[in-house]
Amino acid sequence: MDYLPIFADLKQRPVLVVGGGEVAARKIDLLLRAGAEVRVVAQALSGEVESLHQQSDVLWLSQSYQPEQLDDVFLVIAATDDTELNARVYEDANQRRVLANVVDDQPKCSFIFPSIVDRSPIVVAISSSGQAPVLARMLREKLETLLPASLGKMAEIAGSWRERVKQRFNSMSARRRFWEQAFDGRFASLTAGGQFDEAEQALKQLMDEPDEATHQGMVTLVGAGPGDVGLLTLRGLQVMQQADVVLYDFLVSDEVLDLVRRDAEKICVGKRAGNHLVMQEETNRLLVDLAKQGKKVVRLKGGDPFIFGRGGEELEVVAAAGIPFQVVPGITAAAGATAYAGIPLTHRERAQSVMFITGQIRTDGNGLQWSELARGQQTLAIYMGAMKASDISHHLIAHGRAAETPVAVIGRGTRADQQVLTGTLQNLEQLAQQAPSPALLVIGEVVELHHKLAWFGHHPETAGAQRPTVVNLA
Incomplete structure (x- = not known):
């Protein structure tokens, strides 16, 4: 490896940024999100950095750089248009064993910024060691579509339960099985749906009755959009990738169906005018029976399921059976x-x-x-x-x-x-x-x-x- 990937704790630690332009502003934003104490050295500040200075979010140390400004900082970033100044900052930092990053000058970096997928406290960092930053960015964009926004909240709740789980399960293997079931079961689905109280109840049930809890499924009603696969929502794609079984109708395009998890069971319950191949009552029964088998059931409907899609009727049956459910809207025809x-x-x-x-x-x-x-x-x-x-x-x-x-x-x-x-x-x-x-x-x-x-x-x-x-x- 050209670089050792590490995550640095910058909370309340002083960090020096040499430069006050737009590039510096982007780095400052990341540093502030990590809780760093940001000091800036620059002849002038861009509007964004000036605003941060006025709000006392950053300290404008001086207009000119001096090596002594590195003496008590954790790391330094050089983000100016002056290549000689950037090189001098890098050399001064090396002499003091302070980590340094010169923006867009990879040989003069003792640390680099990766492309980041932020689902705090879950953070994914991707680096090409400075060789292909555009490729790293493209990989990050792909991961953004695959990792639901709820991951951070899921990790936060899990963190609050760690001690209780340790007390309940003595062995590490038992704890690992518990969390695997939680992150792949109702707890994850409920968290993704914003049902945080119910998600914690699912954790409690899984901890108290692990065998019983694993046999509880849920139903997610997903709008597949009018046909073009590009109109499927990101949330809809994520749910389809997690499904055990998918019930779909004729209005769902083949391109959208191709995005269902490969090993998921797919059942057509379509209806056409004058030709109801599967009666509505049978669809309702399937939703309930499959969920009671502990499966993650996706009901995939063309367009939006709540606009002439009988979605409300189906969920009434699911709710009456006491089965948890969620709705992912779609673009209506x-x-x-x-x-x-x-x-x-x-x-x-x-x-x-x-x-x-x-x-x-x-x-x-x-x-x-x-x-x-x-x-x-x-x-x-x-x-x-x-x-x-x-x-x-x-x-x-x-x-x-x-x-x-x-x-x-x-x-x-x-x-x-x-x-x-x-x-x-x-x-x-x-x-x-x-x-x-x-x-x-x-x-x-x-x-x-x-x-x-x-x-x-x-x-x-x-x-x-x-x-x-x-x-x-x-």
């Missing part, structure tokens, strides 16, 4: 598909409100306030409406919506083969018949902006993807 189609849901000149409704309406139209839905200057985003497009068009026109109102039918929104078909309300049924499933109906003046704002399929990031089809039946 109306938000994702319209954004990818270049159709803003609201616009100051064209739509002052937006309504999300389901197209699963009765043929007589009863059950919906058509007079409210038919108002102008508002956007209607209609889920599952393709099969009822004729009825929807008829009722809206009958209640005053102009037949020439712009409409769009977005098929397979956000996916590489997305299709955007535009026209007017009077030919909504024809458009819906041409659109691939799943399809979202959008009705309102904002649809006119599609021809100005359409971007998906024409953007460099989507080069090579199948170009979305656009049909105009105006």
Whole structure:
């Protein structure tokens, strides 16, 4: 190893920073987060460093560097544009056996700053020994996506329980098994969901009844987004990577399913219009039975599970069975598909409100306030409406919506083969018949902006993807 990786305790220890510009400010921020007593030597201070000085967070020692300023410091950082001054700081520090870092000059560093993933008190440091800092940064970014923000709180709670666990389990191997079960079980899941009191109860139960506690599972309801795998939330990805079993529906794209943990069991409980392969009652029963087997169950739903996704119904059953649960929201189809189609849901000149409704309406139209839905200057985003497009068009026109109102039918929104078909309300049924499933109906003046704002399929990031089809039946 070129460098020994260590973590230094800088609390209340004096550290000297030579330089007061933007680069120095970044180093000062790290030092203050570690609790260091920061002293600055610089001819002038940047706005950020000046603000810290005014707040007495740092001490502006002087405008000129003197070797004696190193006599009682723990380490020193040289961050000036003067290479000769930086070299002199490094040599003076070496003579005094003070650790030194000259920014962007690796040969003149007796210590270096790694790329950091901060989940305090959990901290991950990545270093290339100064050889490839951009590569180290890219690795850090990957780790940021894999390590949940809750790790720090989990470690904090665990630290408060260490003595109790030591008293409960005499052998080191027993304590290790306890913490392995805790960090891979309900304690971890509850902490990730912000349920800290419940998480501590799970620790207590695991300590008092380890065999019983390991047989308790939980359910996490996850929104998979409208299709594009890039729209899956970071939290959703982390939960999917921890699942023992995943129940998914047809709206979840294959690309999203590919991100599920490889050894997790995957069960399709999908439904399509007129073809419920798995009845809702059976899905509810599976959620409860699998969780009671001690499994971490993920219920993966397209879009957002609380917007026409029956997520609330399923969680009512889970809650009634006394099973702990969490919800990870997703990007709903109306938000994702319209954004990818270049159709803003609201616009100051064209739509002052937006309504999300389901197209699963009765043929007589009863059950919906058509007079409210038919108002102008508002956007209607209609889920599952393709099969009822004729009825929807008829009722809206009958209640005053102009037949020439712009409409769009977005098929397979956000996916590489997305299709955007535009026209007017009077030919909504024809458009819906041409659109691939799943399809979202959008009705309102904002649809006119599609021809100005359409971007998906024409953007460099989507080069090579199948170009979305656009049909105009105006």
